[in-house]
Amino acid sequence: MSSSLSTYAPKKLQRRFENKEKEWIRSDNRGFLQCRPAFLKTGSGNAASGSAFAEFGSTKVIVSIFGPRESKKAMMYSDIGRLNCSVSLTTFATPVRSKAMMGFEQNEKDLSSMLYKALEGVIKLDTFPKTTVDVFALVLQSGGSDLSVIISCASLALADAGIQMYDLLTSVSVARVGNNLIIDPTNEEENEQDGNLTIAYMPSRNEVSQVTLTGEWSTGKINQAMEISVAACFKLGDVLRNILRESE
Amino acid sequence: MEVKSTPSQQPNLLIDQAIVPGDVVLHLSNISTNKIKLGLGLRQDADTIKATNMGLLKHSRPNKYWVESSTKRYIPTAGDAVLGIVIDSKPDNFVLDIKGPNLAFLPVLAFEGGTRKNIPKYEVGTLVYVRVVKANKIMNPEVACTDANGKSAEFGSLKDGYMFETSTGLSQMLLSSPTCPVLDALGKKLSFELAVGLNGRVWVDASSPEAVVLVSNSIMNSEFLSDTQQKIMVKTLLKKIEL
Numbered sequence: 001m002s003s004s005l006s007t008y009a010p011k012k013l014q015r016r017f018e019n020k021e022k023e024w025i026r027s028d029n030r031g032f033l034q035c036r037p038a039f040l041k042t043g044s045g046n047a048a049s050g051s052a053f054a055e056f057g058s059t060k061v062i063v064s065i066f067g068p069r070e071s072k073k074a075m076m077y078s079d080i081g082r083l084n085c086s087v088s089l090t091t092f093a094t095p096v097r098s099k100a101m102m103g104f105e106q107n108e109k110d111l112s113s114m115l116y117k118a119l120e121g122v123i124k125l126d127t128f129p130k131t132t133v134d135v136f137a138l139v140l141q142s143g144g145s146d147l148s149v150i151i152s153c154a155s156l157a158l159a160d161a162g163i164q165m166y167d168l169l170t171s172v173s174v175a176r177v178g179n180n181l182i183i184d185p186t187n188e189e190e191n192e193q194d195g196n197l198t199i200a201y202m203p204s205r206n207e208v209s210q211v212t213l214t215g216e217w218s219t220g221k222i223n224q225a226m227e228i229s230v231a232a233c234f235k236l237g238d239v240l241r242n243i244l245r246e247s248e
Numbered sequence: 249m250e251v252k253s254t255p256s257q258q259p260n261l262l263i264d265q266a267i268v269p270g271d272v273v274l275h276l277s278n279i280s281t282n283k284i285k286l287g288l289g290l291r292q293d294a295d296t297i298k299a300t301n302m303g304l305l306k307h308s309r310p311n312k313y314w315v316e317s318s319t320k321r322y323i324p325t326a327g328d329a330v331l332g333i334v335i336d337s338k339p340d341n342f343v344l345d346i347k348g349p350n351l352a353f354l355p356v357l358a359f360e361g362g363t364r365k366n367i368p369k370y371e372v373g374t375l376v377y378v379r380v381v382k383a384n385k386i387m388n389p390e391v392a393c394t395d396a397n398g399k400s401a402e403f404g405s406l407k408d409g410y411m412f413e414t415s416t417g418l419s420q421m422l423l424s425s426p427t428c429p430v431l432d433a434l435g436k437k438l439s440f441e442l443a444v445g446l447n448g449r450v451w452v453d454a455s456s457p458e459a460v461v462l463v464s465n466s467i468m469n470s471e472f473l474s475d476t477q478q479k480i481m482v483k484t485l486l487k488k489i490e491l
Contacts (some may be wrong), residue, residue, distance in 0.1 A: 049321045068321070068349035079386075124291075124300060129386050131349040159269055162319035164289070164300040167270030204270030204298070237270075244302050245266040248317075 007097055027188060028057070035172065035184040035232055038239060040153065042160040042247045048136075050161020054153035057186060058143030063153045065161040068131035081128035083119060087111040087137040087150060094142050095187075111137075111147055114212060118151050118171065118200040121209040124164040133163060144186035145173045147212070151200050152236060159244055167202035168244075169209055170236040174198075174225045176217065181225050183232055197225045203237030263307045267299045267315065274313070287314025288323070318417020322347045322447035324383035329403075331411065331445030332391065334374045342370055344378070347413075347447045350388045354378060358392035360400035368405070375406045375451060377443050406443060409453030410460050416448045418471045430470040433482035434463055458489050 030036070036057035043051060048064035055061075071082055087108050091097055115137065123133070135157070137150045148171040155169035175185035175193035182189060190196070195215025201208050208230075213222070262273055273290060274297040286292065289301035290313055299305070303317025322330070324346065332344030332352055342354040354376070356367045370376065378391040393403040421428050422444045427435075434440070440454035440463050450467060454460045462485055470478045 049319065070350060127385060128349050159302040162301060162303075162317055162321065162323075164291075165269040166291075166300065167298075168268060202270065204272065241268050241271075244268040248266040248303065 026182065028186070032180055032182045033228060033232075035236070036186075038236070040156055040240065040243050042156055042243065048157075048161070050157045050159070050163070052153050052157035052160055054149050054156070056143075056145065056149045056184070058141055059146060059149045060140040060143075061137060061146070061149050061153045062140065063135065063137045063150065063157040065133065065135055065154075065157045065163065067133040067161075068128035068163070069134075071130065071132045077130060079129050080125035081123075081130075082132040083116060083123060083125065083135065084132055085112050085116040085119065085135045085137070085154075087115055087139065089139045089142060092141075093139045111150065114147055114210070115150055115154060118169060118210040119154060119158070121200075122155065122165050122167060122169045122202060123158065124166060127164045142187065144188075144190050145184050145198075147171070147198055148173045148184070148200075151210075152240065156240055156243065160247070167205045167207075168237055168240050169200050169202060170233040170240060171198065171200040171210075172229045172232040172236060174229045176215065176221060176225065181221065181228060183228055195221075197222070197229060199226070199229050199233065201230055201233035201237075203234050262305050264304055266303070267305050268302045269298075269300050271299045273297045273299055273305060283311055285312045287312060289315025289317065316417075316420075318415045318420075320347075320413075320415055320448065321349070322416055324348045324350075324352065324380050324389040324447075326380055326383050328380045328446040329444075330378060330380060330391070330447040331406070331443060331449035331451060332376050332378050332447075334370045334372055334376060336372065337370065342376075344376065344391060346378075346380075346389070346391070346445075347449065348389065349385075352378075352380070352389045352391045354391050354393065358394060359404070360394050360398060370405060375411055377403050377406055377445070377451070379403060402443075406451050406453075409441070409451050410464060411449055411451045412464055412468065414448050414450055414468065415471065416446065418467070419444050419446050419448055419450065421471070422450070422467065428470075429475045429478040430466055430473075430482055433479050434466055437486055438463065462486070462489060 039055040041053045048066055050065040053062050068081060089108060135154055139146060151169055151171035158165055174181055174183050174197045175189055176195040177193050195217045198212040199208055200210040276295045289299060290297055291300050299315055301315045301317050303315040306316050307313050330346050332346045334342050335345050336343040341356055344352045344354055346352045378393055381390045381392045383389040395401040438459050440452055440459055443451040452460050452463045466482050466485055469481055
């Protein structure tokens with residue numbers, strides 16, 4: 001680091017997992033198919049129509065929902081409502097402080113459009129024509145599997161706001177490290193991964209709303225990963241359901 | 249993998265229970281009546297009825313089902329009395345914010361004995377107690393300051409007093425009959441004027457500021473309290489101003 005204006009950051013770890021034959025050991029002693037303990041709560045924000053907070057290990061996300069409210073841009077008539085998703089990371093969310101006020105980082109744009117695609121399939125847009133629902137997700141700490149946590153938290157917030165949905169949406173991601181499939185990867189594990197599968201799943205309808213697959217995969221491994229993640233989403237659906245019932 | 253379904257052969261098991269989006273509420277093959285009326289928050293999916301909103305499942309004889317939920321935003325429904333705030337005035341109508349998805353229009357002639365000569369002058373920011381005349385999801389709702397028969401019936405602008413926002417569930421509780429315990433207990437000791445809008449706005453006016461503050465705080469506190477807890481809460485607050 002030569003420039004005098006740079007901030008201090010811990011030295012980037014070398015790839016520890018060079019030998020792909022060995023078994024990966026998870027740093028927090030979880031089994032490969034064990035998700036992090038989750039804490040979810042609705043109703044945290046006051047100004048918003050609905051809001052939820054989710055904490056999965058070290059990943060912390062707050063989602064606020066505003067609306068349905070009047071569309072400001074060109075009041076063009078449309079049969080279905082408009083959904084506007086925006087994900088932003090706080091400057092202290094990542095280990096290295098991100099450049100503040102540089103407009104949207106590329107990562108944020110990706111997350112926003114993926115969140116939009118996931119929610120598009122589950123919200124009944126025809127119940128609020130001509131109006132807009134704004135979904136604002138703020139990542140307080142990015143500790144891995146960010147998109148999954150954002151999606152699950154957003155569906156909780158939408159239920160809290162009273163927006164009509166076909167079903168709750170749960171999401172889990174599976175990383176492929178060598179020959180192992182590990183579920184709900186942390187940041188460290190995501191850096192080492194060779195492939196990642198994130199799905200957004202509707203538990204009661206047994207339908208998948210979104211699949212995001214990156215990296216190197218063989219067909220057998222994809223099948224296996226899908227089964228693992230669908231089973232995990234199903235269990236997460238129960239957790240979400242219990243939280244919503246308690247909050248009523 | 250099986251789809252999870254709650255035991256709903258008899259729909260009675262879920263009445264007054266908390267349900268979340270995706271819950272199966274009824275299996276149509278199992279019930280006897282021919283026609284079921286679905287209200288807000290329920291949807292037919294092949295041969296099951298599923299919930300789309302989170303809330304309590306309600307049922308009224310013989311065959312009406314709906315989901316009652318308390319939200320911060322209001323969904324305009326015809327016949328409701330709401331509190332709107334004027335945000336603009338056009339030649340033909342006033343534009344009101346009623347905490348719903350769309351702004352509401354109040355025609356300038358929708359007053360008792362209203363003619364072109366005596367249009368009320370509502371400035372931006374005026375609080376108005378109105379009745380929703382027409383509401384559907386594709387149009388801006390239309391409101392009026394008259395009741396269904398054309399009489400003014402207390403509708404119109406509200407002067408003085410204090411307005412605060414609550415959830416729609418609390419508004420419904422305040423308007424339920426028999427009178428809810430918190431209003432009952434307050435009414436025995438204080439005299440005040442109250443306007444409750446089903447859109448989650450409540451207006452209070454009384455002769456002294458302490459009374460206004462006390463009534464507003466009691467109402468805001470009472471949302472999640474049981475009947476006896478409400479009475480105790482009001483009693484504690486009233487002690488503070490020696491009543």
